[in-house]
Amino acid sequence: MSWLCLIVIVFATGCQRPAEPPVISVPSAPPPVPSAFSPLDAARITQVSLINALMVGRYDGVITLGELMQSGNLGLGTCDHLDGEMVILDNEAYKIVSTGEVIKLGPTETTPWAVITPFEGQARQELGPIGSLEELDARLDGLLAEPDIFFAIRLEAEFDALTVRSVARQNPPYRPLDEVAKSQRVWNYERVRGTLVGIRSPQWTTGLSVPGYHWHFISDDRTRGGHVLDCKFASGKLAYDRCETWTIRLDPKHVMDGEDLSQDRSKALKEVESGRGK
Amino acid sequence: MSWLCLIVIVFATGCQRPAEPPVISVPSAPPPVPSAFSPLDAARITQVSLINALMVGRYDGVITLGELMQSGNLGLGTCDHLDGEMVILDNEAYKIVSTGEVIKLGPTETTPWAVITPFEGQARQELGPIGSLEELDARLDGLLAEPDIFFAIRLEAEFDALTVRSVARQNPPYRPLDEVAKSQRVWNYERVRGTLVGIRSPQWTTGLSVPGYHWHFISDDRTRGGHVLDCKFASGKLAYDRCETWTIRLDPKHVMDGEDLSQDRSKALKEVESGRGK
Numbered sequence: 422m423s424w425l426c427l428i429v430i431v432f433a434t435g436c437q438r439p440a441e442p443p444v445i446s447v448p449s450a451p452p453p454v455p456s457a458f459s460p461l462d463a464a465r466i467t468q469v470s471l472i473n474a475l476m477v478g479r480y481d482g483v484i485t486l487g488e489l490m491q492s493g494n495l496g497l498g499t500c501d502h503l504d505g506e507m508v509i510l511d512n513e514a515y516k517i518v519s520t521g522e523v524i525k526l527g528p529t530e531t532t533p534w535a536v537i538t539p540f541e542g543q544a545r546q547e548l549g550p551i552g553s554l555e556e557l558d559a560r561l562d563g564l565l566a567e568p569d570i571f572f573a574i575r576l577e578a579e580f581d582a583l584t585v586r587s588v589a590r591q592n593p594p595y596r597p598l599d600e601v602a603k604s605q606r607v608w609n610y611e612r613v614r615g616t617l618v619g620i621r622s623p624q625w626t627t628g629l630s631v632p633g634y635h636w637h638f639i640s641d642d643r644t645r646g647g648h649v650l651d652c653k654f655a656s657g658k659l660a661y662d663r664c665e666t667w668t669i670r671l672d673p674k675h676v677m678d679g680e681d682l683s684q685d686r687s688k689a690l691k692e693v694e695s696g697r698g699k
Numbered sequence: 700m701s702w703l704c705l706i707v708i709v710f711a712t713g714c715q716r717p718a719e720p721p722v723i724s725v726p727s728a729p730p731p732v733p734s735a736f737s738p739l740d741a742a743r744i745t746q747v748s749l750i751n752a753l754m755v756g757r758y759d760g761v762i763t764l765g766e767l768m769q770s771g772n773l774g775l776g777t778c779d780h781l782d783g784e785m786v787i788l789d790n791e792a793y794k795i796v797s798t799g800e801v802i803k804l805g806p807t808e809t810t811p812w813a814v815i816t817p818f819e820g821q822a823r824q825e826l827g828p829i830g831s832l833e834e835l836d837a838r839l840d841g842l843l844a845e846p847d848i849f850f851a852i853r854l855e856a857e858f859d860a861l862t863v864r865s866v867a868r869q870n871p872p873y874r875p876l877d878e879v880a881k882s883q884r885v886w887n888y889e890r891v892r893g894t895l896v897g898i899r900s901p902q903w904t905t906g907l908s909v910p911g912y913h914w915h916f917i918s919d920d921r922t923r924g925g926h927v928l929d930c931k932f933a934s935g936k937l938a939y940d941r942c943e944t945w946t947i948r949l950d951p952k953h954v955m956d957g958e959d960l961s962q963d964r965s966k967a968l969k970e971v972e973s974g975r976g977k
Binding site for chain 2: 570627665668671681
């Protein structure tokens with residue numbers, strides 16, 4: 422039977438080196454990218470559109486949340502038609518509309534401007550007491566002492582006081598954001614448990630993103646939230662990621678309208694971001 | 700011999716469905732991302748560091764070409780220690796040093812600033828005659844009429860005249876780029892066949908990238924090249940891609956040196972990019 426063994430060996434060898442490679446689902450073109458470059462690396466921040474585009478009134482959603490959230494699980498932004506403040510936390514997206522109501526967003530909803538990151542919270546510590554948003558930002562500046570790096574931040578606390586705002590849904594023709602923000606709604610909360618979602622962007626993102634800290638809030642019970650204007654808490658759980666990679670996805674639909682997006686609108690933006698109106 | 704055929708069939712079947720899956724290199728963690736977001740989508744431009752970081756003298760390479768070129772096959776930039784002008788074309792990287800020599804770069808060489816894209820050349824047309832670089836840029840402005848979108852451009856031609864420059868390798872402590880550029884070397888070529896590699900960036904990239912057109916050249920025989928200051932050709936083959944996604948990879952090593960990267964250095968940059976020295 423030795424010749425039969427030979428046949429077996431021949432075919433066994435054939436099995437290890439098949440003439441036709443087996444059909445396995447391998448991504449077609451690109452080779453694997455290194456970890457620092459993975460779309461789902463915590464070091465990566467993805468942004469939709471430019472803040473100056475929002476400033477001049479480009480409020481139509483340009484990307485679905487389903488697509489956006491393939492780039493992360495934590496973020497903030499606004500919604501189609503500027504309909505409220507958006508928070509993305511633990512893979513869920515919410516909008517806080519101008520009535521104060523919190524609405525869970527589905528994957529087909531869209532956003533005209535957002536920032537998102539695959540948050541891991543690689544660094545964690547207790548933080549507090551903090552008497553104001555200004556004090557929070559200053560405390561974090563001491564901690565995150567790299568002005569040219571983005572940081573994604575999550576802060577859980579029972580807030581003694583919290584001031585938030587939201588804006589009302591707009592209809593075309595859209596007015597500029599600094600005009601719309603004049604009619605923002607502002608609320609104060611007391612003793613509310615929840616999470617601040619924050620992105621800190623370098624000063625050189627002026628015109629493109631929101632330089633400095635940008636904070637949105639959502640309560641643990643998901644019934645309260647908004648763009649944060651002030652806060653106070655005794656003790657909070659801070660978690661953050663350093664983000665060295667910043668991706669901007671431009672809006673191809675809005676590129677032909679002739680607005681000068683390189684114009685310096687930082688003064689108006691500052692009023693939009695931190696102004697409390699009348 | 701029919702039972703022998705059976706053995707053959709058994710083993711042949713075994714070949715098609717081996718018990719042990721063959722060892723094939725499959726990317727480990729992240730699921731494939733959608734096309735608009737793939738690192739190798741032609742709509743994506745990847746940039747290393749900020750032009751203002753280069754302006755203040757951050758000339759140390761921060762990423763290897765091996766890693767950079769996982770993000771594309773066409774691009775431009777400079778080399779570690781500011782040692783020459785870099786061109787990436789057809790998956791090969793070259794530097795044109797200050798002697799005019801063209802040196803092929805290996806995957807372990809590094810760059811402090813570069814822009815790269817997975818070029819496809821989705822739009823193509825004949826272009827010419829063109830009498831100057833200024834005329835080329837103006838002609839393209841008419842063609843690529845979306846000022847807020849990046850474009851990656853490839854132009855093959857026999858150039859009647861071409862003016863290029865390169866800069867000499869620097870040693871620490873580094874002087875600012877506008878000072879170094881004063882001692883750039885400038886050459887004129889006549890009747891040279893080759894390729895212009897160009898990236899057009901929106902005006903709002905000021906401080907971060909090179910707004911407008913940025914052109915590097917390499918000859919077909921890979922013996923001549925440089926940063927393009929002027930050109931003239933009767934007819935060329937133009938190919939370009941629209942790029943809606945812009946990724947900046949920051950340099951984590953250089954973020955703590957206290958230089959203000961948000962300062963407006965655009966006037967100095969303009970002199971660096973298009974000045975011909977004395």
